[in-house]
Amino acid sequence: xxxxxxxxxxxxxxxxxxxxxxxxxxxxxxxxxxxxxxxxxxxxxxxxxxxxxxxxxxxxxxxxxxxxxxxxxxxxxxxxxxxxxxxxxxxxxxxxxxxxxxxxxxxxxxxxxxxxxxxxxxxxxxxxxxxxxxxxxxxxxxxxxxxxxxxxxxxxxxxxxxxxxxxxxxxxxxxxxxxxxxxxxxxxxxxxxxxxxxxxxxxxxxxxxxxxxxxxxxxxxxxxxxxxxxxxxxxxxxxxxxxxxxxxxxxxxxxxxxxxxxxxxxxxxxxxxxxxxxxxxxxxxxxxxxxxxxxxxxxxxxxxxxx
Numbered sequence: 278x279x280x281x282x283x284x285x286x287x288x289x290x291x292x293x294x295x296x297x298x299x300x301x302x303x304x305x306x307x308x309x310x311x312x313x314x315x316x317x318x319x320x321x322x323x324x325x326x327x328x329x330x331x332x333x334x335x336x337x338x339x340x341x342x343x344x345x346x347x348x349x350x351x352x353x354x355x356x357x358x359x360x361x362x363x364x365x366x367x368x369x370x371x372x373x374x375x376x377x378x379x380x381x382x383x384x385x386x387x388x389x390x391x392x393x394x395x396x397x398x399x400x401x402x403x404x405x406x407x408x409x410x411x412x413x414x415x416x417x418x419x420x421x422x423x424x425x426x427x428x429x430x431x432x433x434x435x436x437x438x439x440x441x442x443x444x445x446x447x448x449x450x451x452x453x454x455x456x457x458x459x460x461x462x463x464x465x466x467x468x469x470x471x472x473x474x475x476x477x478x479x480x481x482x483x484x485x486x487x488x489x490x491x492x493x494x495x496x497x498x499x500x501x502x503x504x505x506x507x508x509x510x511x512x513x514x515x516x517x518x519x520x521x522x523x524x525x526x527x528x529x530x531x532x533x534x535x536x537x538x539x540x541x542x543x544x545x546x547x548x549x550x551x552x553x554x555x556x557x558x559x560x561x562x563x564x565x566x567x568x569x570x571x572x573x574x575x576x577x578x579x580x581x582x583x584x
Contacts, residue, residue, distance in 0.1 A: 290425055293432050294360055298344045300435050301386045308384070315444040318393070318452065319434070324385040328376040332569065334534050335372050335418065337471075338391045339459060340364040341431060345385030346378040349418070352521030356420045363427070365464040367471040368417035368482055369489065370520040371530050388435070390455065394482075397456055398472045406460060415477075415518040421463035430454040480505040481519045484512065488524060492531045493555035498524055532556065533569050540578040547574045 305311050305323035313319040330350075340349075346359035350373045357377070358364055366372075379385035423431075434451035437444050460468055470478040484505045488496065501524060502512045516524050532554040539550045551562035551574075566574050 286425060290428060293425075293428050294343075297428075297432050297435060298360075298386055300432075300438065301343045301388060302384070304438060305386065313438060315441055316434075316438070316448055318391040320389045320391075322385075322387045322389070324376045324379050325381045326376075326379055328379075330373050330375040332371065332373045332534075334531065335366040335368075335370050336389070336391050337368060337394060338366050338389050339455065340366065341388050341390075341423065343386040343388060344383065345376065345387075347374055347376050347385065347387070349374045351416060351418050354416060356418070358420055361423060362420050363423050363464075364418060364420055365459060365467060366418045367467045367478070368519060369485055370417045371522065371527075371534075372418070388431070390431075390434075390452070392456065392459075392468075394472060396453070397460070397468055400453060400456055400460070401469065401472060415515070416521070417467075417481075417519045419464045419467055421459075424458070424462060427455070427458040427462060430458050475506075477511075477515050478519070480507055481515055484516060484524065485520070485527070488528050489531060492528055492535065493553065495555075496525065496528055529565065530569070533566055536562070536566065536574070537570065537577065537581075540574055541581045544578065544582075550574070 301321050302323070304313065305321050308323050308325050311321040311323070313321065324345075340358075341363045342359050344360065346357065349356045349358070349364060351370060356362075356364060359378070376385045430451065434448065434455055437448055437451060459465060467478075470476050471482050473479055484501055484507075487501060487504055498512070499509060502509050505512065507515070513523060516522070516527070520527055522530060536550050536554045536556075539553065540547070543550075547563075548559050551559050556562040563573060566577070570577050572580065
């Protein structure tokens with residue numbers, strides 16, 4: 278039996294969702310990606326039709342579908358999410374995604390809030406937080422339900438865009454509330470584990486950051502294992518459990534995504550870009566690029582620029 282309080286809570290939740298969708302829609306006039314002025318950690322997205330699967334590298338971030346729905350795939354695990362759910366990525370990892378529900382009248386709207394691990398760690402260090410609701414899986418991304426408390430915190434953060442003069446003072450506080458709600462929610466343990474020194478998640482995060490810093494260089498896996506104080510077998514096992522790839526596969530994927538960014542941004546000669554991201558053999562670069570993105574570098578660059 279539903280009580281009056283339940284009905285009022287549901288009504289409040291619906292009002293917040295509608296208001297949040299209206300805010301995001303106002304700042305995304307046409308399809309595309311919109312970094313928010315004054316809030317470098319916050320980006321909005323608008324897509325007006327269901328999309329084919331696209332591939333990218335995630336950030337350490339909160340991902341919320343404000344309107345519409347999308348499917349994200351990590352390895353052989355897929356997550357469907359809509360305004361009822363959020364995704365939390367605790368590590369940079371390869372993902373594939375496709376928008377499922379979107380139209381010109383009711384576009385897919387989403388926001389991504391990049392999380393600064395130092396800010397999360399500072400919040401953990403300054404508070405004695407109760408234990409989170411659930412233990413995490415080893416995979417570096419998971420799905421949680423958008424609680425009313427989290428929804429309110431997200432709405433307060435986004436609403437600040439209407440008063441830019443208050444952003445410098447209030448945005449850090451609003452982001453901290455969002456982080457707190459995440460730490461206390463179903464995916465909170467995922468964030469906590471990635472920041473506990475000497476935990477497996479923490480070591481894999483360090484390994485990922487090391488590869489990102491040296492992706493264009495030849496990598497010796499035994500050097501990487503020593504850097505994060507893990508055995509070779511343990512590094513391989515837990516790295517793949519977390520990111521769905523081996524360290525060398527991760528490096529290759531990162532090289533290809535970085536090459537794609539350079540091609541779109543600068544339009545350089547393909548061979549120059551291949552060399553810049555660490556490929557010595559142009560034929561190998563073309564072959565692996567086409568295998569991942571479904572088009573040659575030149576074809577992909579033309580298509581992405583047209584979009």
